[in-house]
Structure formats: structure tokens, C-alpha cells
Amino acid sequence: MKNTVKILILMAMGLFLGSCYNDTFPEEEEGPAPTDVSYSEKIQPLWNTDCTSCHPSIAQPDLSSNNSYNSLINGGFVIPGNADDSVLYQSLLGSNGVSLMPTSGQWPISQIKLVESWINEGAKDN
Numbered sequence: 001m002k003n004t005v006k007i008l009i010l011m012a013m014g015l016f017l018g019s020c021y022n023d024t025f026p027e028e029e030e031g032p033a034p035t036d037v038s039y040s041e042k043i044q045p046l047w048n049t050d051c052t053s054c055h056p057s058i059a060q061p062d063l064s065s066n067n068s069y070n071s072l073i074n075g076g077f078v079i080p081g082n083a084d085d086s087v088l089y090q091s092l093l094g095s096n097g098v099s100l101m102p103t104s105g106q107w108p109i110s111q112i113k114l115v116e117s118w119i120n121e122g123a124k125d126n
């Protein structure tokens with residue numbers, strides 16, 4: 001009997017801790033969203049570091065510096081003004097059934113927010 005109670009308590013704790021896991025969405029992070037995000041200065045360097053090893057050699061979109069903007073917009077991976085509905089943004093969260101990118105693990109929220117702001121500010125080629 002005692003053991004059953006212990007097991008139930010442990011299970012309850014597990015559920016409680018489990019419910020905290022994966023709860024971090026960028027919207028919940030403290031601090032204002034970054035503004036006036038420059039694609040060439042802030043976003044492309046992130047692709048160069050974490051994405052171009054596979055994009056485009058293994059998969060679309062092409063994230064190499066000469067073609068990335070074109071590939072993201074014309075390939076339909078980015079919907080200017082709407083990060084939530086953009087596959088690119090969903091890939092950084094692993095949400096909506098899109099595979100999490102980069103494949104090695106989720107970026108820090110600050111980097112994801114840069115991409116979110118850039119898209120929501122109109123996804124300018126700036």
C-alpha cells in the first residue's frame with residue numbers, strides 16, 4: 001500500500017514536470033521584440049552559420065547568400081507580415097508538423113525572434 005502511494009506521488013510529479021517541458025514559445029519571452037531587423041546584417045549570417053551546410057545541397061529552401069531571399073519568398077517559405085503562417089518560422093519552432101530546424105536542436109529564442117520580427121515587419125530585402 002505504501003509503495004502504491006509513493007508510485008502515485010512520483011507519477012503525479014512526473015506529469016507536473018512534464019507539463020513544463022516544451023512550453024517556451026517566443027511570445028512568452030521577456031523583453032520587446034527586435035525592430036528594424038536587417039535581412040543582410042542579422043538574418044543571412046544565421047543561415048551561413050547553421051543552415052547552408054544542408055540548404056540547398058540537401059533540401060530547399062536555398063539559404064546561400066546569393067539566393068536565400070529569392071528562395072524563401074518565391075518558394076513560399078515566408079509569407080511577408082505573417083510569421084505564424086510561414087513555414088520558415090514554423091521550422092524554427094518545429095511546429096505545425098514542420099521538421100525542427102536546425103536539425104541539431106532548437107535555436108536560442110533571441111535568434112528565433114529576429115526571424116519572427118523580420119517576417120512580421122514585411123520580410124524586406126534590406
Ligand code: HEC
Binds near residue numbers: 052058
Ligand atoms: C543537417 C542538415 C540540415 C540543416 C543543418 C538544416 N536543415 Fe532544413 N531541412 C533539411 C532537410 C533534409 C529538409 C527536408 C526534409 C524535412 O522537412 O525534414 C529540410 C527542410 C527545411 C525546410 C522546409 C520544411 C518544409 O516542411 O517544407 C525549411 C524551411 C528549413 N529546412 C529551414 C532550415 C533552416 C532555417 C536551417 C538553419 C537554421 C536549417 N533548415 C538547417 C536539412 C537540414
